[in-house]
Amino acid sequence: MKKFDKDRLILGLAGPALALVVAFLLSSVVLLLSDLSPVEPYRLMVEQIEFTDVQVLVINQTGIYYLAALAVAIGFRMNLFNIGVDGQYRLAVMLAAVVGAAVELPGPLHILLIVVVAMAVGAFWAGIAGVLKTTRGVSEVVSTIMLNAIATSLIAWMILPANLGVRPEGSNDLTTGEIAESGWFPGLALDGGTIYGFTFVAFALGIVYWFVLGRTRFGFDLRATGASESAAQASGVDAKKMVLTAMLISGAMAGLAGMPMLLGQTHTYSLSFPVGVGFTAIGIALLGRNNPIGILFASLLFAFLDKTAEGIGLEGYPKELALIMQGLIVIAVVVSYELVRQYGLRRQQQKVGEELAAQARKNKEVAAA
Structure with missing residues (x-):
């Protein structure tokens, strides 16, 4: 039961994490295509959070x-x-x-x-x-x-x-x-x-x-x-x-x-x-x-x-970078959740198959004894 909860938690976090990574990568590509630094805007954003008015x-x-x-x-x-x-x-x-x-x-x-x-x-x-x-x-x-x-x-x-x-x-x-x-x-x-x-x-x-x-x-x-x-x-x-x-x-x-x-x-x-x-x-x-x-x-x-x-x-x-990132997050989150859902289904099927195989081996051993 604990293992199932752990797997569910990991799958639950995987979707948002994957969406954010994809959104940031695609935003960096947009910056590169615009002949801009793909890293500097993010650094500037993080630096601003140090100011109390921005907080x-x-x-x-x-x-x-x-x-x-x-x-x-x-x-x-x-x-x-x-x-x-x-x-x-x-x-x-x-x-x-x-x-x-x-x-x-x-x-x-x-x-x-x-x-x-x-x-x-x-x-x-x-x-x-x-x-x-x-x-x-x-x-x-x-x-x-x-x-x-x-x-x-x-x-x-x-x-x-x-x-x-x-x-x-x-x-x-x-x-x-x-x-x-x-x-x-x-x-x-x-x-x-x-x-x-x-x-x-x-x-x-x-x-x-x-x-x-x-x-x-x-x-x-x-x-x-x-x-x-x-x-x-x-x-x-x-x-x-x-x-x-x-x-x-x-x-x-x-x-x-x-x-x-x-x-x-x-x-x-x-x-x-x-x-x-x-x-x-x-x-x-x-x-x-x-x-x-x-x-x-x-x-x-x-x-x-x-x-x-x-x-x-x-x-x-471009300050529109924030809007681009938000839009990419929305698109990426839909795709990533579907990918994670399909992986979760396959994982469940694999676990069920392993449990059935283990039970079959156990039954076989009992019958042989």
């Missing part, structure tokens, strides 16, 4: 990616491909910012209201795809892609000054108005900046994710339905209800992805708010294998690439 930026970005990747992972564990996390996150943070700027409440209640609104909006937007899948059989991939586009257009309309937006005096930017200080989430002040307070909430939610999916009946039903919907139904699980529930929870988690920055830094939603977080989270969830610890390290890696890209740009290297 703070990386940690804060890790929290944002972590929440978005958990949202994607919840869908993956249910065998659902929620591509709509980006739309859910942006729509949720915008409406939460609108509500937060419109009211003034005692600190904890103000923050709680903003967070609840974000979760409710994210869950509602993801729930549309869940209802379409359970009632009409519409693929969540198609519906969430369409909902992303709708969310983008809806945000562009709502943020107009004639609707819910505000144009600051002397600026061409559009915002939702500033949230009162009672709605700011306190952070951890360091020499290099302030770590968002909600970042620690994000990491705590990783523990909740692990416990609920791995240690509760609900988590077992969710994973069982994702593995085999027909088998889950045969055991008394309402598969359609689980699909809808998983989409709602995934959307609610996506809604939280904008909270670290909204409550800890900007205190408003504007046209400069980060986009594409949900799409990056797909690669992070894949690299982390839907495991909360794996997702944490993958989020840290992607955040590191993002926040050190500006530094290599100042040294004459």
